Amino acid sequence: MNRAVEITNLNHQYSDGTVSLKDVSLAIREGEMVAIIGQNGAGKTTLFLHLNGSIRSFDDNVLVFGQNIGTMPIEKRICTVGVVFQDPDDQLFMPTVYDDVAFGPTNMGLGQEEIHRRVTEALSTVGLEGFEDRVPHHMSYGQKKRAALAAVLSMEPRIMVFDEPTANLDPKSRAVFIRLINDLNTEKGITTIVAMHDVNAVPEVADRVVILNKTIVADGTPSEVFSDVRLLEENNLDVPEICKVFSILNCYGCTCEEQPLTLPGAARMLNGLIETNGGTVTLGRTDATDAYVADLVRRFGLSRE
Amino acid sequence: MRYPDIDRYAEIDSPIHRIEPRTKVISFGILIVSAVFAGTVQAALFFFLVAAALLLASRLPVRFILARVKVIGVFVIPILILMPFTVPGTPVFSVGPLVASAEGISFAVLVTIRSVAAVLLVVTMLGTQRFDTTIKALALLRVPDIIIQMLLFTYRYIYVMIDEFLRIWSSMRAKGYAFRFSRHGLSMIGNLIGMLLIKSYERAERVYQAMIAKGYTGKPVSFSSFRVTVMDGIFCAFVLVLAVTVPLVSLELL
Secondary structure: OEEEEEEEEEEEOOOOOOOEEEEEEEEEOOEEEEEEOOOOOHHHHHHHHHHHHOOOOOOOOOOEEEEEHHHOHHHHOOOEEEEEEHHHHEEEEEEOHHHHHHHHHHHHHOHHHHHHHHHHHHHHHOOOOOOOOHHHOOHHHHHHHHHHHHHHHHOOOOOOOOEEHHHOHHHHHHEEEEEEEEHHHHHOOEEEEEEEEEOOOOOOOOOEEEEEEEEEEEEEEHEEEEEEEHHHHOOOOOHHHHHHHHHHHHHHOOOOOOOOOHHHHHHHHHHHHHHOOOOOOOOOOOHHHHHHHHHHHHHHHHHOO | OOOOOOOOOOOOOOHHHHOOOOHHHHHHHHHHHHOOOOOOHHHHHHHHHHHHHHHHHHOOOOOHHHHHHHHHHHHHHHHHHHHHHHOOOOOOEEOEEEEEEEHHHHHHHHHHHHHHHHHHHHHHHOOOOHHHHHHHHHHHHOOOOHHHHHHHHHHHHHHHHHHHHHHHHHHHOOOOOOOOOOHHHHHHHHHHHHHHHHHHHHHHHHHHHHHOOOOOOOOOOOOOOOOOHHHHHHHHHHHHHHHHHHHHHHHHHO
């Protein structure tokens, strides 16, 4: 397997001495869908800025496809790693959508026709056909966010990094954006790295989850990481809602080997249970049920005690 | 959010809207310079009429124009009041100890007509094409890159700044702030401006990161497909003829 990203013992601190990254080592294979989760100030954005070479590590320990990103020429760098920043107003800095989406390809030195093809294709991928002449200040937040994605797509990067892609989006736009990230990975084979707080969306955009808290605290499949409630608690992270529901069901005697993380997963899980139990799922209570439930509710942070 | 866009009516159709952007910038530029340097009231009045005719041909709504032209009143009205009494010459009438001179009055009228004509021309030029088109036309006319980039970023981020200002302002209002001309009232406005400066500084850093991420190397990048037609040439030639003959004719009239 091709190594897309290889970071070894990366350290970073701000000019005032605050440590933002400590001894971070991470290897990502080509085609993986990785989510990096962590509380505010955990160093996610700093890590991303290292990935596209915006911040350069002088230890030369950030390798992308085996090459040092810091010393790569800028035209090559932008078609290797594309970053979709959190606030689309930061990313769309040209007056019209067309100019913005064409900005990257032009800097790569492509010809007019190729630029036009890439802009058209990128806009149609994100569903913004006909927005070429629009100005960003007359677009909705969700549209701006998709335009910002198109502006990165037009550089056709092999790795795409998303900083909080679902933050501040309404449910419809959020679903559209999650679908887009998925399609990019499965259809175009782009390695996607996503940073988010929105743990409910994580299982939908990642098959590997990394918890970052200045250093890497955990690394595994979504079900491995999310089943360790104590670990999530320690890093001020939430548990996906579906996990919570199944943990409560567990107190009522509905035990499952692996907790489902998505809605289709939950349906599969229940189907499996019904089959093995001869057509039904039975729920029941014991003397201990109330105490278990109360403990769970407390741990999931729903009670005020 | 409804912004005070100068190019709100850029999409309507009129002979002025159809002029090719570069030709428009050059022709209107010549007209503006001619109007500003008009030596006599007659010449200034002539350029004012040309400006008014172009404005009528552009079909821009009158209210939209008035809202923008009235701003120059701030500069013109003081001149109109002060000039007659400060320029020495033949006395015409007097208000108390102040004596108004004929030269002063005609100079004040000249300045007023010149500036109104120039502003009408500017509004017509900017109002009949999208602002990004104007910037692109300037870029193609070899205006220095640094100025083009400053215009591009100002145009793009002025709206973001308006939003940011309104967000801070409405949260101040939500906490009961009402502007009063007092020490407290002013210091709050000072805080607001300071906040805006810090926010724009931080945003500038993030925008720069995003620019680097898209391979920015210092050159402005933009696309345009402007084509000069025969009509554009005729319009530009007409403007040139006016700019040359009107000052000559008006000097002879003197």
